Amino acid sequence: MKDIYCLAIESSCDETSMSIIKNGIEEIETVTNTQIDIHKSFGGVVPEIASRSHIENVTIVLDELFQRSKISMSDIDIIGVTYGPGLIGSLMIGLQCAKTISLVTGKPLIPVHHIAGHIYANNLEKRLEFPLIALVVSGGHTDLVYMKEDYSFKKIGSTLDDAVGEAYDKVAKVCGLEYPGGPLVDKLSKLGRDTYDLPMPLDDDSYNFSFSGIKSAVINVIHNEMQRGNEIRVNDMCNSFQERVVSVIVKKTMRALSEYNVNNLVLAGGVAANSYLRERLEEETNKNNINFSYPKIKYCTDNAAMIGAAAYYAYQKGKIADLTLNAVAVDTLYNEE
Amino acid sequence: MISLFIDTSTKNVSISIVKDDKILSLIQEEICNEHSKYATSYVKKVIDEANIDANDLDNILVVTGPGSFTGVRIGVTIAKTYGYLINKEIIAVSSLKSLALSVSDKDIVMSVIAANKSSYYVGVYDSKYNDIICEQCVSNTRLLELIDEYNPYIVSDNFNVLGRYKFNKVNLDILKIVDYYKDKDTINYHALVPNYLKLPQALENK
Structure with a gap:
C-alpha cells in the first residue's frame, strides 16, 4: 500500500503546532510554538491574546516544519486539522490555514476532533489494540x-x-x-x-x-x-x-x-x-x-503529531471535509461509529 | 496581472479576482459570523469562476483591518498561507481607506467603522486619499468633534446615525481599491499581521 503522509495542524488553545505523520504511526517532524509564557502573567489563557499569537506564528511554524523535515508540500497526501473543541478564535487560525492549503493544493482536508487526537497520541508509541x-x-x-x-x-x-x-x-x-x-x-x-x-x-x-x-x-x-x-x-x-x-x-x-x-x-x-x-x-x-x-510526555500536551495520527484513521473511514468546514467550540466526538 | 482581493474585516465580505482593470469574478455578500465557514470556499469559487489556476496569482491583497478582530484574522490567515504556498508577498489594505476609495469627488472623506457600542475606527482623507489624520479608534465624543472639525462626507460599512449625522453605507469599489494599492509596498507573508488599532481587553485594563 502507498504510504500516506499527513500534514497536521493543531491550534485549539495556546499552542501553534504542525506535524508531518506517516501512515498514522510514524512522526516525521513536529514544530510547536507555545505561548505559555505570554499567558502566565494573566493566570490563564486569554483567548484574544492567544488568537493574536497564533496568527503571528502560523506561516513561520509551517515553514520551519518543511525546512526541518526536508519534505515538500508535494509529498503530502492529506491535510489533518483540529476543528474543535477549543477556543474558537484559536481554532480558526489553524483551520483557515489548513483550508487554504487544501484549496491551493487540492489535497483532501481531514477534520479531526481534538480528543480523538489525544487518544491517537498513543498510536505513535504502539499501534492501538x-x-x-x-x-x-x-x-x-x-x-x-x-x-x-x-x-x-x-x-x-x-x-x-x-x-x-x-x-x-x-x-x-x-x-x-x-x-x-x-x-x-x-x-x-x-x-x-x-x-x-x-x-x-x-x-x-x-x-x-x-x-x-x-x-x-x-x-x-x-x-x-x-x-x-x-x-x-x-x-x-x-x-x-x-x-x-x-x-x-x-x-x-x-x-x-x-x-x-x-x-x-x-x-x-x-x-x-x-x-x-x-x-x-x-x-x-x-x-x-x-x-x-x-503517551510520552511530549504527546500529552496539545500537539499536532497526535492530530496527524488520528487524521490517518479518519481518512481511512472516509471522513473528508469540504472548504466550509467550520471551527466549533464545543462538539462531541462520540457516537461517531 | 492577476490579483486576489480578500476583505473579511466587517460583515460585508468581498472576495474577487481582478485581471488588469477588469473584474473576472466577485462575491460581495453580507454574512453574519459565518466568515470562518465560507471565506475559503468563496476564494475557491472566484478562482474557478475566473477560470484561472490557484497558482496563477500575481498579487494578493487583503484587508488587514481595522474591523472585527476575528473577521480580520480570517482574511489575513488565508492571505498569509496563500502567499507562503505560491511564494508571493502580500499587499495590506486598510478597511477604512477602502471605504473612502469607494466614493469619488469628495473634498474630505471620513470612513467610520463601529468598533463596539461606544467606540469607532475612523480615518479622514483628502481628495487624493492621503491621510489627514492617522487611522485610529475613538470614542463617540471624539468622533463628533472630528466631524465638526473636518465637515467630511461620511462613509461606513453600515447605515448608522450618530447625533445629527448620517453615515452613508458604501459597497467596496474593488477595481478602484486594487488600482490604488497595486504600486504600494508589499509585505512578506511571515510578517503580515492584522492592523487591530485596539489592544485586547485583557491588556486595556492592565
Whole structure:
C-alpha cells in the first residue's frame, strides 16, 4: 500500500503546532510554538491574546516544519486539522490555514476532533489494540471512552462539572502556585501527606465524574485557615486532593474495563502526564493483566503529531471535509461509529 | 496581472479576482459570523469562476483591518498561507481607506467603522486619499468633534446615525481599491499581521 503522509495542524488553545505523520504511526517532524509564557502573567489563557499569537506564528511554524523535515508540500497526501473543541478564535487560525492549503493544493482536508487526537497520541508509541477503553483527562475533559475499532468512539462516562485538569489548576491557584499549576500539584503532592479531611469526588455506580465539590472544599479550607491566620500546608493539601481525585478515577476506570470485558487501556490528554495517575493505573492494570499504554510526555500536551495520527484513521473511514468546514467550540466526538 | 482581493474585516465580505482593470469574478455578500465557514470556499469559487489556476496569482491583497478582530484574522490567515504556498508577498489594505476609495469627488472623506457600542475606527482623507489624520479608534465624543472639525462626507460599512449625522453605507469599489494599492509596498507573508488599532481587553485594563 502507498504510504500516506499527513500534514497536521493543531491550534485549539495556546499552542501553534504542525506535524508531518506517516501512515498514522510514524512522526516525521513536529514544530510547536507555545505561548505559555505570554499567558502566565494573566493566570490563564486569554483567548484574544492567544488568537493574536497564533496568527503571528502560523506561516513561520509551517515553514520551519518543511525546512526541518526536508519534505515538500508535494509529498503530502492529506491535510489533518483540529476543528474543535477549543477556543474558537484559536481554532480558526489553524483551520483557515489548513483550508487554504487544501484549496491551493487540492489535497483532501481531514477534520479531526481534538480528543480523538489525544487518544491517537498513543498510536505513535504502539499501534492501538481493540477493543479498548480510553481514559481522557485534560483541562477540558474527563471522559471514559469505549472504542471497538479505529475511529469509533462511544462515551461511557464524563465529568458532570469541572474537568479534572481544570480542578487541578484551580486548586493550584488557591494554593498560590504559578500557572499552569496542575503539574505542580502532582509534584508537591509527593512531598506531603494526606492530612486534610476533604470529601471524596462522586463515587457512585456510574462512570461519571464530579470534581467541583472537592475543588470548592479545598477553596473553603484554605480561606478558613487564612482567616484564622493559620499557615496552609500546601504539600499536604496537594496530596490530600490528588489522593482522592486519582483514587476515584482509577476505581471507575478499572470497573469499566471489567464490565466491558476489555483488556486494553489507553490514557490520553494533558493530565496523562500526571505521574501519580500513571503509577496507580500501572499498578492496577498489572494486577489485572490489562495492557496499559500512555503517551510520552511530549504527546500529552496539545500537539499536532497526535492530530496527524488520528487524521490517518479518519481518512481511512472516509471522513473528508469540504472548504466550509467550520471551527466549533464545543462538539462531541462520540457516537461517531 | 492577476490579483486576489480578500476583505473579511466587517460583515460585508468581498472576495474577487481582478485581471488588469477588469473584474473576472466577485462575491460581495453580507454574512453574519459565518466568515470562518465560507471565506475559503468563496476564494475557491472566484478562482474557478475566473477560470484561472490557484497558482496563477500575481498579487494578493487583503484587508488587514481595522474591523472585527476575528473577521480580520480570517482574511489575513488565508492571505498569509496563500502567499507562503505560491511564494508571493502580500499587499495590506486598510478597511477604512477602502471605504473612502469607494466614493469619488469628495473634498474630505471620513470612513467610520463601529468598533463596539461606544467606540469607532475612523480615518479622514483628502481628495487624493492621503491621510489627514492617522487611522485610529475613538470614542463617540471624539468622533463628533472630528466631524465638526473636518465637515467630511461620511462613509461606513453600515447605515448608522450618530447625533445629527448620517453615515452613508458604501459597497467596496474593488477595481478602484486594487488600482490604488497595486504600486504600494508589499509585505512578506511571515510578517503580515492584522492592523487591530485596539489592544485586547485583557491588556486595556492592565
